[in-house]
Amino acid sequence: MSELDLRTAAASAAPVRRRRASVGEMLAGLFVLFLLVATVAPGAISWIDPNAISAREAFQPPSLAHWFGTDESGRDIYSRVVAGTSTSLLIGVSATAIGLVLGLGLGVLAGFGGRALDFTVNRVIEVLFAFPGLLLALLVIVIAGPGPVTATIAVGLSTAPGYGRIVRGQLVSIRSSGYVESARVLGHSPARVLTRHILPNALAPLLVLATLGIGQAVVWAAALSYLGLGAQPPAAEWGAMLSAGRTYIGTAWWLTVFPGLMIVLTTIATTVLGRSLTRRTGGTR
């Protein structure tokens, strides 16, 4: 390639590639937006008090007045689903955050702590991996007692080993990478290499994974509430609503279908967004 070609090629080399969002990604984005509004300002999209009891309106099927129908006490299911968003999302997001922070701690310990610590942390992670995540969460609840806060902590704890392993792998591979070595050769301090090169490169894929993890955490939190170990009735929480509606599933399907649908859609939406993030950031190398 001649020098002239080099110059034109450089001019056309786009600094960042962009790809248009697909229909699925846009729908997922819209749904997440709906969830955010439901969390921040539930009053803006539902007008009925989620806990208002009205015996006369019990077990009404979906109608114009009650979009998702009413439950055994005549409470509006749509309002309760909207009201429950904040609880479910809060549990999902904080559980993921707890998992991330713990995982980061484990990963950094293993990645930077020297050979003995690396070995120990890895064995601990492996043992934790041996138990299904939900079982681990159940164990925590057995020790700490049921409730939304313990459920959050339990879910967070059980996701931590996965994040920990990913952080460790990233740190180990980045620490021996060419660009970290180049920074050392230039004489940059370890602190600067850590903050400018190692951590940003290790954390970017982790944040993407965390997006995927939120959906998972929401399902787990709902499962714990369903078992009566998380949010307690009459709190409007999707898992608890599922559990309460279970008795009437033969006669009033809307009690279980709508909260269940919310769980499914939340998981799908966060997964779709997480995957699209993975694709977009993964393509930079």
Added chain:
Amino acid sequence: MTAPLLEVTGLSVAFGDTTVVQDLTFTVEPGQCVALVGESGSGKSVTARSLLGLAGRGSHISASRMQLSGRDLTTASERDWRRIRGPEIGLVLQDALVSLDPLRPLGREIGDSLRLHSTLSATAVRARVIEVLRQVGMPDPERALTLRSGELSGGLRQRALIAAALALDPPLVIADEPTTALDVTIQARILDLLTEVKSRGTGILLISHDLAVVSAIADRVVVMKDGRIVEAGPTRALLESPREEYTRRLIAAVPTDKPRGTPLVPGSTGVLPARSSRWTDAVGPVLEARSLVKTYSRAGDRFRAVNDVSFEVARGETLGLVGESGSGKTTVARLALALTRADEGDVLLDGAPFSTMRERDRRPLRSRIGAIYQDSLSSFDPRYSVRRILTDALDTAPVGDRSTVAELLDAVGLPTGVAESRPLFLSGGQRQRVSIARALAARPELIVCDEPVSALDVTVQAQVLDLLNRLQAERGLSYLFISHDLGVVRHMSDRVAVMKDGRIVETGTATDVFTDPQHPYTARLVSDAPRLTLPS
């Protein structure tokens, strides 16, 4: 005169709207070697693949004539192609490591084509495989049958690939960069082997970016650029009196036997980095290595990667360190940069201890030694633009004496426009320029260059080498220049150290070492180096 073995007239290959090969015409006679020469992207590999019906999805091939032994290939169906590949045309690929299945022993891998295309019995297949392995000079062919590709060295893997291509004794062999990743001595043996294959009457279509490699074996050369033929003719005529400017550039780019300081890119001004007294008056060497020893444990054994290595690099001088893969060159580079700790010996910078210091104390001194690597892309933070890479490096330069990003880019001949690009989107030559600019940013006195041009095409290599020479002349830099390529090392170095098995076997001025080698190993390296030779 007999009909040509392969006759191609007006071959064009397009992917969608992009034409990558246009109006290509050439013939290969039996027992003749025709070389397609050009840089990456010139369309030579696509041409080879079209001849095998493997141009790939979305390709559109048209040719007014494409005949193999009188048989029309333009109308061949996928079924026909399957009968052509193997028995009619053998293919030797570049990267032997990925071209052989790592899980299958050689005997099965090479025997595949025989089982597929012949009715030979299992014992006959085995006998034939042993025969071709012997033909390609595989030591102990019977044992080789059971080996997997990972158990072979690069040279032996390439031999195995050639054996696989020859197993069915095809009249035509296409060899796509068959020696590119190999050490010079092994490259020379592989070229000998291909010459031998040719002498048995097999036609060879050789594809390479390096005129020096093909000149050793090709009868005719077809020079390609941007999918078109620039010039074609008998090798001797083409090398002696090239008609086209581009061919002249390719010939000029071959560094072997070009005196130090001669520009490799014609038209550029020659800057002889003569070690003007301005730089050399300073007392003592910039870098001095004293009796370096580094051992690694490998499979329980202690293995001396670097064994009692001593050298000096004077101010404004280039010390070339040459040796084959595994000789310990890169370990020496890492020791010089104090990235690994030597077991014995030490490295002095300007006569003061460098390698034995504590890392904390050494850090301020690090900006005085820069480094450029073979794989420049992996030495850049993937999130960083060129501008950030350079500003990041500029922080280590002495305060008050800092260049700007624009000055750095200008110094290495890059347009300021690339500053906002990420290295991933730059060409190999541009990336290496960025990595030189980054090394310059810290105002180093010495730059350790570890195989800086090995991944580049010959013409791009010529530009980068010229750039390094110019910078040395302008700034009085010293280089520790590490390469397996003797031609490059000789062209770049004032003095040369030859490494083998962790030891320096010979040191001297470049001229002495290359014209009058004292050590037999050096003599072999020198005689095997690819140079523009005219076939007799």
